Amino acid sequence: MDFPSFKKALLLFCFIPMCGMAQYTDVINSNRPGRAVSAYAVGKNVVQAEIGLVYEQQDNADLNTDSNIFGTDIALRYGLLFETLEVVYEGSFISQNITFTQLGTEERRTDFSRNRLGLKFLIFDPFKDPEKNKPNLYSWRANNVFQLKNLVPAVSIYGGATFTLGDNPFYPGDGTVTPRVGVATQSRLSPRFVLISNVAYDRIGTDFPEWSYAMSLSHSFRDPKWSVFVEGQGFSGDRYSDILLRSGVAYLINEDFQADFHLGSGFKNDPSRIFAVLGMSYRLDFHKDKLIPIEDQKAVQGGKIKKNSAKKKRKKKKKGKKDKVDF
Template sequence: MKHLPNLICIAFFLLSPSLYAQYTEVINSNRPGVSTGAYAVGKNVLQGEFGLVYEKREHDGLRTESRDFAVDFAIRYGLLLEELEVIWEGTYTFQELTLNGVNPPVVLNNSNFLRHTLGVKYLIFDPYKNPENTKPNLYSWKANNSFKWKDLIPAISLYAGANIIFSGNPFLPEDPSISPRVAIATQSHIAGRWVVIGNIIYDKFTTDDPILSYVLSVTHNLRNPKWSVFLENQGINSDAFADISLRGGAARLINENFQVDASIGTSFKDTPSRLFGTIGVSYRLDNHTDEPKTFDSRPPKRRKKNKRSRKKDNEKNNSDNNPFQQR
């Protein structure tokens, strides 16, 4: 893993710098990129995120090329706590692989899960949890939308899950049926319209070929609040495979529970070179209810005073009643 030191440096960068309260009035989707935000969907919220993917790969060294059509999905549910969500996600791929190194070329068709995981995410730190920190300035638009140093303090969540691979998978023939996956997600909301998300993922670390990767995503909300655009950088490194890719795209909010999106991306290397695009939707069933606030109607307990305290009170009362006492 010769690129491991560089990835570790990036990991520390993402953790050092990074939305709103845990539940939001509009849908909180991880699409259209591959990054994962720090915030959960909210207690009792069921959310589905689905996409259609097309990818073209060419490997000059192996003289192969492939065309992949895939369906990716994520089912997210806010369980028990505002900070906790369960996530089932995966990518089912249909691949047409052409081997140009033989004469005549051979075409192979494969299909199975390229990725399939089940896990939980928990928000361990939220800088916006205190409502005093999120109060808007009623007299200044500029103050609400300008850069503040405290915006660099990220929300942080931890993820733990398992890769589940079914037998006979042609894409992952040597992978065990179950392997671990852990991640750290950070998220910052900067100057009103910018969202910065960073992910560090350590995957399959109990196997002979663990994978360390990062994702850095920047999203900008346009003046029309229904539109947003994003740019994302992803790096992957293992003994068998390494890649750096860049993708960008846009999302359109249809209503508070429904979003559509599209993106396009490419890799920076030719072993293989990659060109890919996605279109997708996100939809939620919002059964969220605010937790009722409880108030103690009992009068506050009176603190018993000792003799010394009573003596001081008497002296104070006497001084207050003395017209010659300076005030």
């Protein structure tokens, strides 16, 4: 994909409003399947592993090569310090067997195609205030159809580094540690549809910096254990440019364990890419709810209990005075 095309795609992305704090959920919050990452963190003191087994067929018409790739994707996430922050490691270790069809020779390349560590911090959550997001008790339709306000997304920012260790055959000449920054958004379009968008700038300061973006739409069925997704991911750089399309399914085995499978392909011939990924996500949940003093909790009517109690006391006092006068 040439850079002008990428700019058009990026402009389209920016027209989607980039507008939860990360909310701990009783059910695992996984970035799988796919590569687009959620705006939300896993929750304080939650440890989560997301692993995938990858097979890819990659052919390059320009170089007259055919190759098979076997690999493992892994993401390790930990809710650090507070609900809105997580530290995340993302890695892909692959072995690529390349056949040079004209020469009749073979070559194997084995190393990390992705190896990075960073922090993700939620800066805006449209669902932070429960008073503004209470369900409509009088209209099923109002709670289940798309509304314009649903486009307002949660937004998180990412800062980290990509590590290129040793003589990596996939990234020759890159520095050992290079910065990476990004933005992730997440919109709940309806109770069953979620839209996630990412933009990132990677390998900053090298001869081959890289822009990437991803947009993922997921849908859960009436049986909430099953969900499907479709995702587009693009890359733009002097070393590699392409658009990838993925689609797959996820199944929630229990509240801490999810399995998934997806297929994908690219749109270019230099190289062409077709891949399949089988994965799982599992968390160790050490999260503890923060205890809020009763005087700081919201009453059913939206007022503070402390104020309501004081108001009742004043009423009783006035009533007592009135009774004395009548007597």
